Amino acid sequence: MRFAILLFLVSFTSFAQHASQPVKESSSDLRSGIVMFSIEDTEEDAIYWLERTANLDYFLRMKEGDDEKIRKVDTRDAKKVDMDFASRFLKCQYELPPSSKDCKVTLRLSMKGETQDICKKDDKKAQEMMPFLKALMKRF
Secondary structure, eight states, rough: HHHHHHHHHHHHHHHHHHHHOOOOOOOOGGGGGEEEEEEEEETTTTTEEEETTSSSEEEEEEEEEEEEEEEEEOOOHHHHHHHHHHHHHHHHISSSSOOOOSOOOEEEEEETTTTEETTTTHHHHHHHHHHHHHHHTTTO
């Protein structure tokens, strides 16, 4: 009986040694955060976005080239920023005249699956979004 238990333990440990090591998981899992809105500045090669995690934490994120910055935002402030962006986005999309098809895009806005391109020639749309973008940049 002791021999059988000893044989079992030895065989179990030898199998455990040959088991493969777990693969390191990516920390950029898309399920970990929901992007509330994003602004891509094509001239500056920068992206700004508000992200909500599964724990209902909010983060303002910025990526300029290889540099990435993250700032935690409280819920009240995050909702205020989100509502401000949403009102400006909807105004650009539905109230201001549309952009021409063949123009150089300076800002690409995205909110809940909808995107909007703002061209260099679109002064009214740029005037609507630039104060918001400047205020967002000051947070970093």
